[in-house]
Amino acid sequence: MKKNLFAFILLLISFSVSAQKDLYEMRVYELKFGTPAAGLHNYLEKALFPALNRAGVKNIGAFEEWSQNQPGKIYVLIPYGSMAAYEKINSGLSSDKTFAEASAEYNQIPQDKAPFVRYETSLFTAFSGIPQIQKPAAGSMVFELRTYEGYSEDAFTRKVKMFNQGELDIFKETGLHSVFFGEKIAGPQMPCLTYMLGFKDMEERDANWKKFVDHPEWKRISKLPExxxxxxNIYRTFLKPLTYSQL
Known part of the structure; x- marks a missing residue:
C-alpha cells in the first residue's frame, strides 16, 4: 500500500513539474533619437542580465529590429518560472549589491543624455503546448515576432486552442522553430497572443513558411468552423539578436 502511495505521489510531482508554464516579460525600449544607446546596452549586458542570471533566470533574449526605422527599438525577453518567481526576483534586485554597483554608471546618466524615451512591458503566460522557452539553434540570426489580436476573448481563446491542439505540431514538422508562445495577460492590444520563431536566415524562413502554408493538415484545420x-489583426516584426543576447 505504501509503495503504491509513494508511486502516486511521484506521479503527481512529475505532472506538476511538466505542467509548469513560464511567465514571460517582454520589454520594448524606444530609443531616443540622436542619443547614444551605449549606456542602456551596458546596463542590460553588465548589470541586469547577470543579476537575473544569478537569481536563476536563464536564456534572456535581447534584440533589435532589422529595419533602420527611427527611433530604434530594443526588445528584451525575460523568461520566469512563474508569477511568484517574477515578483520575488524583481523585488530582490533592490538588495543585490553587485547589481547596484554594476548599475551605478547607468543610474548617473543625466536626463538630457537618457538613451530611451520609455519602455513598454507586456506579460505572457506560456502556452500549454510549449510551456517553457525553447533555445534556438546556434547561428539563428532571424527572429520573427508575431502578435495575433482577437476581436473578442472567445476568438482569442479559440486561436490559442488551435495552436495547442494541432498548429504547433505543424510548426515543428515544417521547420518553424518556436522560441516561445504566450497568452498576453498584461499590456497593450489585448486580447492577443504573441510568439517568436528563430531561423538561421531569411531564406530558411521563407522556405519553411511555404511548407507550412502548403501542409495538408494546416489546410484542413484552418477551414474548421470552430x-x-x-x-x-496580425503584426509582424523581424528581429536580430544583439551580441549579449542569451538566445
Whole structure:
C-alpha cells in the first residue's frame, strides 16, 4: 500500500513539474533619437542580465529590429518560472549589491543624455503546448515576432486552442522553430497572443513558411468552423539578436 502511495505521489510531482508554464516579460525600449544607446546596452549586458542570471533566470533574449526605422527599438525577453518567481526576483534586485554597483554608471546618466524615451512591458503566460522557452539553434540570426489580436476573448481563446491542439505540431514538422508562445495577460492590444520563431536566415524562413502554408493538415484545420474568425489583426516584426543576447 505504501509503495503504491509513494508511486502516486511521484506521479503527481512529475505532472506538476511538466505542467509548469513560464511567465514571460517582454520589454520594448524606444530609443531616443540622436542619443547614444551605449549606456542602456551596458546596463542590460553588465548589470541586469547577470543579476537575473544569478537569481536563476536563464536564456534572456535581447534584440533589435532589422529595419533602420527611427527611433530604434530594443526588445528584451525575460523568461520566469512563474508569477511568484517574477515578483520575488524583481523585488530582490533592490538588495543585490553587485547589481547596484554594476548599475551605478547607468543610474548617473543625466536626463538630457537618457538613451530611451520609455519602455513598454507586456506579460505572457506560456502556452500549454510549449510551456517553457525553447533555445534556438546556434547561428539563428532571424527572429520573427508575431502578435495575433482577437476581436473578442472567445476568438482569442479559440486561436490559442488551435495552436495547442494541432498548429504547433505543424510548426515543428515544417521547420518553424518556436522560441516561445504566450497568452498576453498584461499590456497593450489585448486580447492577443504573441510568439517568436528563430531561423538561421531569411531564406530558411521563407522556405519553411511555404511548407507550412502548403501542409495538408494546416489546410484542413484552418477551414474548421470552430476556428473561424479567430484572428482580426496580425503584426509582424523581424528581429536580430544583439551580441549579449542569451538566445
Amino acid at each position: 476556428y473561424a474568425n479567430t484572428v482580426s
